[in-house]
Amino acid sequence: MFTQPVPTLARDGDAIVVLDQTRLPYRSEQRRLATLAEVATAIHSMQVRGAPLIGATAAFGVAIALGGDASDAQLDIALRTLAATRPTAVNLHWALGRMAARLRPLPASARLDAAWAEAETIRAGDAATCAAIGAHGVALLEAVVARRNGPVRVMTHCNAGWLATCGAGTALAPVYAAHACGIAVHVWVSETRPRNQGLLTAWELREAGVPHSVIADNAAGILLARGEVDLVITGADRVAANGDSANKVGTYLKALAAREHGVPFHIAAPLSTIDFACPDGAAIPIEDRGPAEVRSVQGVASDGSVQDVALVPDTTGAANPAFDVTPARLITSIVTERGSSAPGRLRDLFPEAP
Ligand SMILES: CSC[C@H]1O[C@H](OP(=O)(O)O)[C@H](O)[C@@H]1O
Numbered sequence: 331m332f333t334q335p336v337p338t339l340a341r342d343g344d345a346i347v348v349l350d351q352t353r354l355p356y357r358s359e360q361r362r363l364a365t366l367a368e369v370a371t372a373i374h375s376m377q378v379r380g381a382p383l384i385g386a387t388a389a390f391g392v393a394i395a396l397g398g399d400a401s402d403a404q405l406d407i408a409l410r411t412l413a414a415t416r417p418t419a420v421n422l423h424w425a426l427g428r429m430a431a432r433l434r435p436l437p438a439s440a441r442l443d444a445a446w447a448e449a450e451t452i453r454a455g456d457a458a459t460c461a462a463i464g465a466h467g468v469a470l471l472e473a474v475v476a477r478r479n480g481p482v483r484v485m486t487h488c489n490a491g492w493l494a495t496c497g498a499g500t501a502l503a504p505v506y507a508a509h510a511c512g513i514a515v516h517v518w519v520s521e522t523r524p525r526n527q528g529l530l531t532a533w534e535l536r537e538a539g540v541p542h543s544v545i546a547d548n549a550a551g552i553l554l555a556r557g558e559v560d561l562v563i564t565g566a567d568r569v570a571a572n573g574d575s576a577n578k579v580g581t582y583l584k585a586l587a588a589r590e591h592g593v594p595f596h597i598a599a600p601l602s603t604i605d606f607a608c609p610d611g612a613a614i615p616i617e618d619r620g621p622a623e624v625r626s627v628q629g630v631a632s633d634g635s636v637q638d639v640a641l642v643p644d645t646t647g648a649a650n651p652a653f654d655v656t657p658a659r660l661i662t663s664i665v666t667e668r669g670s671s672a673p674g675r676l677r678d679l680f681p682e683a684p
Contacts, residue, residue: 332498334498336358338492345364346362346390349378350372351378354533357636367411369394370391372387373412373416374416380489380490381421382421382494382500382602386456389449392409393446393449400438402434405441413426418652420567420568420608424602428452429445456495457495458667459667462667463598464504464507467503467504468507468508470663471505471508471515481541482513482516482561483518483559484563485550486517486519486531486564487547487580488564488565488580489527489530489534490531491531493530500565501565501597506540509538516542517541517542517543518542519531519542519544520546520580523547523580523624550583551587554593557591562596563596564578564596564598565578565599565603566599567603568603570609570610572658572673572674574610575664576654576655577597577654580654581656582654585661594662595661596665597665598664599666604683606684607684612655616655617653625640625641625643627641
């Protein structure tokens, strides 16, 4: 079983400790979150990020909120506050729904212990789900090995590795599984403006010894056109019932270019990311994170200090949709903890889902 080099999320008494991903890849800093407000801020500011990790962290946020007051009113405040942190990743709302279903029927006196236990079940469940996605997804790389020599050339976008989850990751789980069983891999890592989560992917892969190259987002097209990519695999923040998938902005463009050049495009996503109540991509809420993130870039200066550098004046207009939607017709398969599915056949894998 994959072990996270540093836990993305762990309980610490009546608080939790998380890895502050706004400091990575330059600084590895942990944050202890002991109040509902601290957990909500950590999710909204993306100290904690990645759809599955957001959900698990919010579940612990409910437990933290009920310390000292486990009344209906306090439970409602916790659920509303955490639900408002980010709109697109359905894992957040799935986890809060699980916590509500577990806690509402209980007397206030029984809720705190149950909340911590349910949050831990969600956390541990995500780690197991990541492992299963890796086990199923490795077949995508083995299929490439069967037809050509040399490293399997995988393109990904954003960060859907262990940093985005409670385990090995989603999109990167098959990569880690393949690397662990000796399959040569090279990962094209798209930097992923404006928050550059691709640099988190590069940091993960460097730490794991997986060969990779960072590319500007705009370089993906020519690499696909040149035949230098065997498959594209990304994570997702919400998969609609028809298989349309929301993921970090820029994913859609890669899917279009992949289709144009006959390169398979896969989504790796657990059931907690599939929203059967959402009919199609048009119904997925797309987070708008405001202009500031586009107007600047974060990096590390020669003296080692982490700095935000302005790219344009504050008076320059900027648009910042944080996600886009890849239509099911551009998706070759969706890899889940129960195996791979055509995008429109997910219900076959999860007949019990509401
Ligand atoms: C394992 S899915 C991670 C998913 O979440 C990321 O979004 P953000 O960094 O804004 O939380 C990105 O869409 C990844 O694909």
